[in-house]
Amino acid sequence: MSTTHGPGLEREFAPGEVNLSNWQDPPWNTWGLSHTSEIVPTAVVSRLARSDDVAETSLACADDPTWVELAEATAARSLVVLHRGRTVGEWYGAGMCPTTRHTLMSVSKSLCGLVIGQLIGQGLLREDSVIGEIVPRLKKSAFGEATIRNALDMRVAVEYDETYHDPAAHVAQQDRVAGWRPRLPDDPADTYEFLTTLRASGPHGGPLQYCSATTDALAWVIEAVTGQRYHEALSTRLWSRLRTQDDAGITVDPGGFAFANGGFACTTRDLARVGQLLLDRGVVDGHQVVPEAFAADVLAGGDAVAAAGSHFQAVHEGGSYRSQWWVTGDDHGVVYGAGIHGQYLWVDPEAEVVVAKFGAHPEAVSAEALRQNAALMRWSVARHSR
Template sequence: MTGTAWTSAGMSEPATARGRQLRERGMDQERPTIDTWQDPPFNRWTFSHVDEFVTSVSISTGRERSQKAVNDLDAFSGKVPELERRLAQTWTDVILVVHEDRIVGEWYGEGSRPDDRHLLMSVSKSICGIVVGALADDGLIEPSRTVAHYIPELAESAYGTATVQQVLDMTVAVEYLEEYADLNSHVRAHDRVAGWRTRFDTDPRDTHEFLMGLRPAGEHGKVFQYCSANTDVLAWLVEVVTGKRYHEVVGERVWSRLDAQSDARITVDSSGFAFANGGISCTARDLAGVGRLMLAGGEFDGRRIVSDGWVRATMAGGDPEAARGLPYQDIHPNGSYKNHWWATGNERGSVYAVGIHGQYVWLDPPTRTVIVKFSSAPEALGRTMNSDHARLFQELCAALE
C-alpha cells in the first residue's frame, strides 16, 4: 500500500468526535499493518481494501458493471426520526434498502462508493448456509450424517460425532473461545492461521490442521455455541462433496445466479482454503440479492438457487431454548439460530445475517424488505449497538408499510 493511497482515501472519517480526535492526535499519518488493519481508525478504509492485506481470490459472477451512487433516503424523511444522526452514531459506511425488489433508499458515507467491495465478516456465514442448503437439495450432503462421514480427517476432533445439521445450527460442543479481544483465544489463533494476523511459530500450518486440533466440550445438539470454526468445517465439506474449491462453488451455486454486478472476493489461507466464516467482500447492491433470494423462497428472478423447504426452515428459526440466557435474547427474547442465519422470533418473522463491527442483512417478510448495512464500528461487538440496529431496521421497515 502506498502512502498516497492511505492519505487520500483512508481517513475519510464521518464528522464525529472520534474522527476529529484521531486526526488531532496525528493518527492519520500511521499506516495499517497485518496486525492493525481490523482496528480503528484504519478499518474505515481497510474494510473496503482487504485484499491489500490478506491473500484473496474471486467469487466469480461472470460480469462486471459500473454503478452510480444514489444517496437518497427521502422515502424515510419524517418517518424515521434522526436518521442521519443514527447512521453516524452506528459508524455507517453504506446503507441500502430494497423494498419489493426495488431500491427505495441508499446512502454512501464519505469515501464509500457503489462499486466498493466491503468486508462482510460473519455475514459470510449465512452465505455458506445457502451453499450447503443447495448441495443438500441435490443429495450431495445429508445434514443428519456426521461430519466424519464426509471428512475422516476430523474423526478425532470435536466434529467427528457432530452432525452436519448441528454444525449448521451451532450446537456443536467444542473447545473454542470466540473472544475477539483475547490475544490467547481460539478465534485469534484462527485469524492467524487464515492469514489475518501475523502467525506464531506454534500455530497450525493451515486451517485444516487447526480444525483437526479442536477438541470436544460436551454433548452435541443441546446448547447453542457460536463458533466461527463451524463455518470453515462446512466449507471443507463443500470442497469434499464437490471436488472444487469453496470459492468456486459459491460462484457457481450462488453468485453467478444472483445477477450480481461484480465479482465478490474471499480471503484464503496459505493452502488456498477460503476463510468462509468471515472473509467475503462484496458490494451492498450485490449482497442485497442474497436477501431477495431468501424472501423469494430460494429463487432469484425465476431461477431456483436453493429449495423453498430449506428457506422456510431457515426463516422459521431454530430452538430458542438452546440459546436461553445468552445476551442475544436480551434483544430478541425468542431469538434462535438456524442454518447459519439468526431468527429474531418477533411477530414479523424477521431474520438476519450479522458480522462484527456492524455488517448486516436484515429481512422483513411482511413488507418484503431487505436492508444491507456496512459499518466500521470501533468495537467488534456491543449489546447497545446491536439493539440500536434492530430498532433502526424495524423503523425503516415500518415506514414502508
C-alpha cells in the first residue's frame, strides 16, 4: 500500500488506484499532484550543477496554531516563506517534505513569462512581434495575428473554454492531448497540432481572457527563437541560474511538447527562489537573469480595465494581469502566480517577503478559495516579516 496524507488526514490508496483518470481529482490529488511523474511522462528540467547554498530553515512556526489552521483551511500541502532572501518559515503537511516535487499547475505560466522576458531583454523578441511570423504553423490559428504582449497579458481573443471538470471544454481536450487524461479517438496528436486548431473570436488586445493554451503558444515561440525544446530552455535560461537545490520536471506529450501552462513540478523551497528572483528585480547573485525593466514592469501591473468583471477582481479590486502574473493592486504591490487546487507563489515587495505554497484543494478554483489563500498569504507575510 502507498500512503498519502493531506493536512490533518492520512489516506491509503492501493497500488494503481491513483491513475491517469483521477490523479487531479479529490481525494486522489493529495497523492497525484506530488507524484505526477509516476503518471504522466516527464522531462527533467536540470539545475545543471547543485547549489552550494543550503537554505537556512526555521521551523519555528510549524506549530503555530494560527498558521496551521489557515494552511489547513486552504488544503495546503507545504509552505515556505522567505524574508529578504532568507528562509524564515517552513511547514509541510503529512506526506510532504523539503525534497518533494509538487506540480505547480498554472504557476507554471509565470515561469514561462520570465523566459519570454529574458528573450525580449536579449533582443531575440520584441513585445510587438507577431506570433504567426515567428511560428508559421500558427499563422492561421487564433494566435497568428496576436503579438507577444497580447499573449503575455492574456489578451488574445480565442475560442477556448477554460471550464474545469467539463469534459466538453477545450481545456479538457488540451489535458487529454498533453497526456493528462485518457485520450479520445479524435483528439489532435499533440499540443502543436492542438494549438493550430484554435480560432480567433475577435480582435486581440481587448479584455482579459485567461486561456491556458495562450501560454503554450508562448512556449512554442520560445522553442522557435532558441532552437531548444521548452524544457531545455527552462533549464539553461532560468532554472539553472536561480541557484536551485534540485532538478525540476515538466510533463511532455507524445510530440515532446512540454506542458508550459501547468506541467512544471519542483520543491517548495526552489519555487520560492523564483519569487525571490522577481522580488530582486531579476537579479541572482549579482547577475541579471531577467531584465530589470521587465521585472519592474510586472510589479507595476497591467491594465485593470481589461480585467474588469473577472473572478480575480472579485477578490482583488483593481487587480490586473501582467506577463503571466496576477497583480493585486494592493498597498503592498503584491503580485503572484496561482494554480488550480491551491498552488501559489506570492511576492510582496513592500514587506520583502515571498511565500511559496502547494495545495490539494478539492475545488479547482473559486472566489472563496482565492479569499482564503489571500488571507493565508497576508498572515504569513505579517507573521514572518517582523
